Amino acid sequence: MEHEIISEILTHITNNNINKITFSNIRNKELELDKVIGKLVSIKNNINLQLEYRYRRIIKHTNIVTSDFSNIETTIQELFELAKDINIVTINENINIKISKKFKISVNRKTTVSKAISFDHNKKKEYFLDEKKKYPFLIELGIQNNDGKIIKSKYNKFKQINKYLEFIKQATTQLDSSKQITILDFGSGKSYLTFSAYYYLTKVLNLNVKIIGIDLKKEVIEHCNDIADKLNFTNLSFIYGDVIDYENKDEIDMVISLHACNTATDIAILKALGWKAKVFFAVPCCQKEVNGQLKADFMPFMLKHGIIKEKFSTLLTDSVRSDVLEAFGYKSDIVEFISAENTPKNQLIRAYKTTNDINKNILSNLEQFLSSLNVKMFLLDEVKKLI
CATH class of the missing domain: 3.40.50.150 (Vaccinia Virus protein VP39)
Structure with missing residues (x-):
């Protein structure tokens, strides 16, 4: 089942069908990694999988061009083996995956209202104070x-x-x-x-x-x-x-x-x-x-x-x-x-x-x-x- 799940995740990524993917409940506590959040963004006219690694003290980002399938596959495989909980939000589905200590996998799927994917990486910053307002x-x-x-x-x-x-x-x-x-x-x-x-x-x-x-x-x-x-x-x-x-x-x-x-x-x-x-x-x-x-x-x-x-x-x-x-x-x-x-x-x-x-x-x-x-x-x- 592991192969099928990873294959499905990779298909969603290559088909530009992921709003958000979250890997959490990390097995290796020594990494001090809380979760990894991924989304698709457009950088220099290329769609990238942007991964935000939220460690206990710092946050790191990495971008992988989705056309680099080998790199994407290796990364997803590593994250799959690290996380006990995986949540995938696609255009019209919310998929929750739980993986036990012995790697028993359970999948729960819920159909959602269709939502278009936004690849905007450099969208205009929404300020807490409006720069056009007088304070x-x-x-x-x-x-x-x-x-x-x-x-x-x-x-x-x-x-x-x-x-x-x-x-x-x-x-x-x-x-x-x-x-x-x-x-x-x-x-x-x-x-x-x-x-x-x-x-x-x-x-x-x-x-x-x-x-x-x-x-x-x-x-x-x-x-x-x-x-x-x-x-x-x-x-x-x-x-x-x-x-x-x-x-x-x-x-x-x-x-x-x-x-x-x-x-x-x-x-x-x-x-x-x-x-x-x-x-x-x-x-x-x-x-x-x-x-x-x-x-x-x-x-x-x-x-x-x-x-x-x-x-x-x-x-x-x-x-x-x-x-x-x-x-x-x-x-x-x-x-x-x-x-x-x-x-x-x-x-x-x-x-x-x-x-x-x-x-x-x-x-x-x-x-x-x-x-x-x-x-x-x-x-x-x-x-x-x-x-």
Whole structure:
């Protein structure tokens, strides 16, 4: 039966008859692969099978021209052997395939309303904020002019805001909308994203939200509070202070830390862990702590290059941060925040609280690995106080 199923999948692909195919419930847990999603797209006048590999921490894409039958067949065969669940959505049918541990296959088919296949790979981006609409808060922030047109030099910032709102919308599924949602934004700075999140959550999604921005620049805090007052954003406020000194009495639902330098991101993580925040977002920068400790004799062929050492330090630091969050009961991953063409600070650590259990083995393994590099991290030292 396996041969017949694979043959059917290949026929659907070569006949351009697949809207979506999903391979999930992956057998090999060591791969840390959640699922693979495939769809047909047109790239340079050729139909491709585009596969999105969703790993626990990263997402990878690959495109295979459907005329390359041998490559397509090998790939589908590999995915078939990896997945216990396969779902195929064709023009007029939904096919669910379940494969047991012993490779016993069951197939369930359901006829659906015919739906044309779209091969559009470069369709116009649908923004959360309409670039043709006038937004008073974007005017106050200098992103739109008084006529409501995006200022040319701020267009990348406008795209960044919309990408950020995509993540914000996803995060709302983890929050209790029946009560007021409290969000802390550490290192809010000029607060483009803070104002955008407040507007979107309160005016578009109609949620009861309170956002507090915290920063060390007094003049920026005053300016942001003035704008919030002018816009009548009553539950948006900004306070002067250091992240490490901030205390609160209310329940904190979500903690955001964007572009906090060096260990300031770690302090935000520690605060979120202590409060058991439901959601944590961070886009770190300036990971100097690890960079300053790495010795060139560890992988000298790599670390003799300053730019490689810097990137390695960034990846190592953020991977440790993500695993610390996992240890404290979060489902954490690292995704691209915005294209590297717009900013090099483009790694978003995203974490959703799933349990209050603490996995000490994860922390122990991290310590052992860092010890092998003769590296110490502030975050790992401090989280011990929370256990």
